[in-house]
Amino acid sequence: MADAEASRPADAEGVTRWLRDAGVSVVALPFVDPSAIVRVKTIPVDRFPQVAEHGVGLSTLFNAAMSNDQFALRAGFIDGPSGDLRLRPDPAAVVPLAAMPGWAWAPVDQYTQAGEPFAGCPRAFARRMATGFGTRDLSVRAAFEFEFSMGVRRDDGSFEQFAQRALPRLLRTAWLLTGDPGRAEDAAQEALVRVYVVWPRIRLEEPEAYCHRVLRNHVVSQWRR
Numbered sequence: 308m309a310d311a312e313a314s315r316p317a318d319a320e321g322v323t324r325w326l327r328d329a330g331v332s333v334v335a336l337p338f339v340d341p342s343a344i345v346r347v348k349t350i351p352v353d354r355f356p357q358v359a360e361h362g363v364g365l366s367t368l369f370n371a372a373m374s375n376d377q378f379a380l381r382a383g384f385i386d387g388p389s390g391d392l393r394l395r396p397d398p399a400a401v402v403p404l405a406a407m408p409g410w411a412w413a414p415v416d417q418y419t420q421a422g423e424p425f426a427g428c429p430r431a432f433a434r435r436m437a438t439g440f441g442t443r444d445l446s447v448r449a450a451f452e453f454e455f456s457m458g459v460r461r462d463d464g465s466f467e468q469f470a471q472r473a474l475p476r477l478l479r480t481a482w483l484l485t486g487d488p489g490r491a492e493d494a495a496q497e498a499l500v501r502v503y504v505v506w507p508r509i510r511l512e513e514p515e516a517y518c519h520r521v522l523r524n525h526v527v528s529q530w531r532r
Contacts, residue, residue, distance in 0.1 A: 319359035322398045326352050329403045331411045332375045336363065336396050338415050340372040348394060352411070355396065362393025362418060373387050382505050393418045457484055466506045473515050477522060486528045489511050494529075498522035 316322050325332070334355055336348045346369060350358050362435045371379045396413035404410045415530050417428035424431055477498060481491035498521045502514060 319398045320403055322359075323352060326355070326401065326411050330409060331459065332398065332404050332409045332410045332414050334401070336403075336413055336415045337392055337415070338394065340369050341429070342372050342374040344372060344374065344465050346372075355398075355401075355413075358394075359398055359412040362395040362415075365392040365394050365417065367392060377500050377503075380501065391420055392421065393422075404532045435460075439470075448478055449458055465510055466503055469514055470503075473518055474499070476515070477518060480519060481526065482520060484523065488528075494522060497525050501525075 316325050323477050331352050334350050334352055336350065336358075339345055348365075349361055350363065368378055368380075373379050394415040395418055397416050398413075398435070401411055401413040404412055414430060416430050417425040419425050440447050474495060477495040481494040481498075482488060485491045485494060492500055498518050501521050502518045506514070
């Protein structure tokens with residue numbers, strides 16, 4: 308094992324050739340979000356050098372992910388899936404997966420569009436903490452453990468009733484706007500998440516009309532990206 312690690316290339320081009328020789332065709336790019344949920348993007352192995360240099364896109368929204376797979380949006384901070392980060396895999400940490408022939412695993416760091424390290428990158432944070440402990444002659448072994456989550460329950464159930472009633476019409480509108488069932492479902496769910504955040508303010512007005520406006524604005528923003 309030591310000899311294999313010693314002969315392993317460190318540059319992205321060399322790692323790509325090494326992965327091809329190992330029979331790898333797909334590389335998984337995982338990161339762990341603030342709710343300890345592993346999110347993964349995948350790329351063909353031939354794109355690894357390009358992605359290692361320039362990264363692949365990630366919405367800032369995933370830095371407000373909750374354990375129920377929804378998002379803790381905050382007005383003026385993260386209002387929705389706007390903006391973009393870049394995920395760059397670490398060539399030195401790529402590992403072919405013995406239990407999944409044809410696949411490799413490459414942990415990623417998050418960068419801004421300007422190429423600066425993103426302050427909220429989980430892997431960079433762990434690295435900074437480990438380095439800090441190292442200056443005190445301490446070492447760190449860390450893992451993510453999913454323990455519990457906290458939330459607010461709206462006892463009157465009014466939003467849940469609204470969502471059940473409005474969802475079929477939202478899906479039809481989203482399908483007409485996107486032409487794709489999967490994207491339509493994502494867009495409708497995103498609209499409901501945004502409405503939930505402001506529900507106490509809009510519930511007595513026209514929440515379905517508001518929800519459809521949110522849906523249209525969301526789809527249009529996706530077209531422009």
